[in-house]
Amino acid sequence: MTRTLYASLLRLHPQAFRRQFAPEMLWIFDEAHVSEGAWILLFDLLASLCRQWLLRTGFWKVTAAIIGAALQMLPALNVFARSRSLSIRPMAETPVEAQGFAVIVMCMISLVILLVVSTVLWATRVSRLKALANRRSRCRLNSAA
Amino acid sequence: MVEDLSPFLPLSPATLHVLLALAGEDRHGYGIMQEVARQSDGQYKLGPGTLYDNLQKMMNQGMVEEAPSPADNDDPRRRYYRLTPFGRAVLTADVARLEGVVRKAKLHLRPAHGKAK
Numbered sequence: 525m526t527r528t529l530y531a532s533l534l535r536l537h538p539q540a541f542r543r544q545f546a547p548e549m550l551w552i553f554d555e556a557h558v559s560e561g562a563w564i565l566l567f568d569l570l571a572s573l574c575r576q577w578l579l580r581t582g583f584w585k586v587t588a589a590i591i592g593a594a595l596q597m598l599p600a601l602n603v604f605a606r607s608r609s610l611s612i613r614p615m616a617e618t619p620v621e622a623q624g625f626a627v628i629v630m631c632m633i634s635l636v637i638l639l640v641v642s643t644v645l646w647a648t649r650v651s652r653l654k655a656l657a658n659r660r661s662r663c664r665l666n667s668a669a
Numbered sequence: 670m671v672e673d674l675s676p677f678l679p680l681s682p683a684t685l686h687v688l689l690a691l692a693g694e695d696r697h698g699y700g701i702m703q704e705v706a707r708q709s710d711g712q713y714k715l716g717p718g719t720l721y722d723n724l725q726k727m728m729n730q731g732m733v734e735e736a737p738s739p740a741d742n743d744d745p746r747r748r749y750y751r752l753t754p755f756g757r758a759v760l761t762a763d764v765a766r767l768e769g770v771v772r773k774a775k776l777h778l779r780p781a782h783g784k785a786k
Contacts, residue, residue: 545698545721551746552699552717565716572718580725660731660755 526562527553533569537576582645589641593634601626674762677730683723686713688732688752688760695736695751698724724750732756 530553534546553565578584680688690696690704698720705715727733736751752760 541721541725544725547746548698548748549717549721551744552702555699556702556717560714560716565718568716568718570718572716572722575722580722656729656731660753666754666758 526557526566530562530566530569533566533573536573538581541576541580582641585641585645586638589637590634593637594630597626597630597633600629674759677732677759678763678766680759680763681723682713683715683719684727685760685763686715687720687723687727688756688763691733691750691752692757692760695739695749697747697749699747701750727756732759 527550531550534542534549537546549569553562557565686705686708687701689708690701696704698717701724702715702717702720705713724733728735731753733750733756734753736749738747738749
């Protein structure tokens, strides 16, 4: 049962990590679950799962951007609701249309923030890879010298 | 030309132990786990999750790379890893940093030891 649970938790890891390491990690589980303790290995894998999604991928940044956009829309929705209670209907004639409008605006803002965050992440990754390539070549030259 | 390795220092305990385990010879994942436990007299144990999470980070940073399997009839699930020259340079720099820490610690602890007497 613990092996099935371990394999299932491995399947929840990001695809790149899973492809690279999952078979070997399962092999280590088979070898070490008696000596190390199956539940300790499971707990370790659970911690690794959290680290992979929260730290190694940009997933948390995208989530934070979407939550930030949603929070920014709250005051706007509040103003809109108050204007409705004062019978001032600036943009929509019915509450259903108003709600639809608010949702569309929120989605558009989230999309824009998502695009900006993705572009920044991509640019950072490219510059980091370039720096890494430079560092490696310098190191190779140093070791050759 | 002296390279600036300060962005990579100080190394986390897991990274330091993995680099130390690979400093002597190429090892597979389970071999690294066993070597880390041996080097620390069983006081520091790495689980596979922590190990491969760190290995992935180190491979992305160019400190560790995959090595060919030493035996032809080896289990295909076993993959071997080795230290790159860059990884060795980072490890050397961190060991030098730790030596400095130990030197300073000894210097500061000596008078306190004297006062206690």
